[in-house]
Amino acid sequence: MKAVYFAWVRERIGKDEEVIDPPAEVVTVEDLIAWMSRRGEGYAYAFEKPRVIRVAIERAHVGPDAKIAGAREIAFFPPMTGG
Amino acid sequence: MKAVYFAWVRERIGKDEEVIDPPAEVVTVEDLIAWMSRRGEGYAYAFEKPRVIRVAIERAHVGPDAKIAGAREIAFFPPMTGG
């Protein structure tokens, strides 16, 4: 699946997007964030406060319990500050 | 004192304004409305529901208990419908 990053999540990870392939035991968004945070130093920093991170699947907001199976595009970003 | 009328109060009385000279026992706005309503048919019609009539003295809203002594301009009108 494609992972995309915005704002300080993007900066801490050091890239805009990448293809990720989490193992089968990563079922929910919460699992995925925990798995992502173990991928390296930038990831650990980006996901150091997992509850702060907002996630969207196919460009729609999802909660930590959402299933990731079948997702094509999953986005990680800080709380939004538009308007 | 000068009495001025607006909207259907003006139409029922049949004039825009006039000088009035209520007797000394007419003390409050409520007294004045009662006195006005006895001045003729148009006045009786204009003031048939005294509680509906709004009153301003020197162009500021006043309640039924306000004293009229010293007033130079006293206005009578229906509830307002601007905006």
Add this chain to the structure above:
Amino acid sequence: MGTVRVQHEDFDAAAEARTLSAGRRGIGALVTFVGLCRDEGGRLAALEIEHYPGMAEAEIARVVAAAEARWPLLGLTAVHRHGSIAPGEQIVLVAAAAAHRRDAFEAAEMVMDYLKTQAPFWKRARFIDGSAGAWVEAKSSDDDDAARWSVPESP
């Protein structure tokens, strides 16, 4: 200090908003309200708006001052027209500028709510068939709207 005008002529809402915000770079929110003359399903020829000259300006200025005392505004303009107004034409403008949006929204709403119930204007409909409609009746819902803000009555 807010701007208050009572006039027959139409106004340019965008120009009023520009004037309000020109050169004031602390403004983060600009709310503009325009009240328009509805056509009442095509039956209306015009609204005739009567007003009490002098008191109309004074009452609008009073609610504008109350709004300025209540919210940290960076600008507030209110313009109300009188006379004959055709369907689709503008009747009233309120523009409020503030650092933050909630202040600008609430100030604009409060000024409109008070305008409706406290400013001496009276509307009557004139219909296309030539008949003069009754004077528009005040709505108790407008009193309720105004009561939300608990502004003191005039002295």
Add this chain to the structure above:
Amino acid sequence: MGTVRVQHEDFDAAAEARTLSAGRRGIGALVTFVGLCRDEGGRLAALEIEHYPGMAEAEIARVVAAAEARWPLLGLTAVHRHGSIAPGEQIVLVAAAAAHRRDAFEAAEMVMDYLKTQAPFWKRARFIDGSAGAWVEAKSSDDDDAARWSVPESP
């Protein structure tokens, strides 16, 4: 059907409002909100606004549809800019038209409240001294504002 646009270019708030109300004579109230870039006491060179293309439009469209379902609106437009925006420039527009003012005010406020917390935009300050400020932090008061309306989350 509301109008939603996400763009770098500036917008003409008055033209958007005119388009919204053109030819619709049942409109009695037109509320226009413009969010502007504050100068932060003269220190700000620009706001850099990042967005999630595609999702930004979709989220704004979702809240616009929710507002249209909730209030009897005669028009609703939302435009949000991204990229570099200088102090005094416009960032966001919401314009709502309805027969009655309360509907137009509430719809515009609700769309703004939701935009702030649900639309994927992120602001960072760039200062005149050349320093890049931190990313603007989300305010819990914005979440409280949005919670007033209890709109369902996206599926």
